[in-house]
Each structure stands twice: as C-alpha cells, then as structure tokens.
C-alpha cells in the first residue's frame with residue numbers, strides 16, 4: 001500500500017513539517033497550492049494549478065503560483081516531470097514511478113511497475129556523471145486519442161484495453 005498521493009487529511013501536517021524543516025513560514029498560498037496539486041493525478045502544468053487556486057485565492061498572481069510550486073519541489077513535496085516538447089508538469093507523487101505520455105494530447109499517466117524500478121543503470125560515472133534518480137517515459141497515444149483516430153466503429157471498443165505501445169499496423173480492417 002504505497003504510492004497514494006498525499007491525502008487531504010495529512011497533507012497539512014506534511015507541509016507544516018517540511019516548512020519547519022526548511023525554515024519557511026507556512027503560508028496560505030503554500031497550503032492552498034499543495035492542496036490543489038495533491039488532489040490531482042493528471043500531472044498539471046503550473047497554469048492549470050493557477051486556474052485551480054484562483055477560486056480560493058482570487059488575488060494570487062501567476063508568478064506566486066510558479067514560485068510556490070518551485071518551493072514545493074525544493075522541499076520534497078512534489079516533483080517536476082518533464083516531457084520533450086511539452087511544458088513542465090507537476091506531480092504530487094514523489095517516490096519513483098514512471099509515465100505514459102500521450103504524444104497527441106500531452107496526457108501523462110502514472111505507471112507503477114516494479115520491474116522498471118530495478119533497471120541496471122548505465123555506468124555514467126565514467127563520464128563524471130552521478131545518477132541519482134530516473135524515471136521512464138513511454139510515449140504513445142492514450143486510449144481517448146486512439147479512439148478518436150480510429151473514428152466511431154462498432155468493433156472499436158473491443159480493442160480499447162490495448163496498451164499504448166501497439167500503435168499502428170493493426171486494428172483498422
């Protein structure tokens with residue numbers, strides 16, 4: 001039973017502890033932004049968090065939201081996940097996990113796959129590089145985009161359980 005996003009009940013306590021540890025005041029902005037992020041599994045971009053918190057904090061600026069998100073990453077309550085050609089996305093799930101990334105709609109879906117957590121790392125140290133962490137991104141098309149691409153089809157639903165790696169060369173008869 002690991003890897004649930006921080007739940008409402010204890011996220012305030014977690015934030016309090018992290019702020020104290022880093023000598024930061026517990027502000028309403030930090031609290032509201034963490035709550036907005038912790039509830040989501042869709043890996044929102046900073047602008048999406050900005051839109052979400054404006055209801056509760058109408059006067060908050062975009063810059064503040066960006067800055068607070070950076071702070072949450074720095075104190076270990078969120079991570080950034082970067083996908084090529086897309087904006088930085090924020091993730092409340094801070095332990096190692098992996099992602100399915102849709103090339104069409106930029107959807108990012110968590111993958112919890114123990115075998116991926118035990119990859120043999122390259123000997124990057126030879127090049128003076130110290131690997132501290134990693135995350136695997138699988139690029140492909142999500143179920144929604146695949147269905148849109150296939151168009152309405154009476155047999156289409158049969159195949160929607162397929163993984164995103166099977167992208168082409170099948171299915172349209």
Ligand SMILES: [Zn+2]
Nearest residue numbers: 102105142145
């Ligand atoms: Zn998609």
Ligand SMILES: [Zn+2]
Nearest residue numbers: 091093097110
């Ligand atoms: Zn994630």
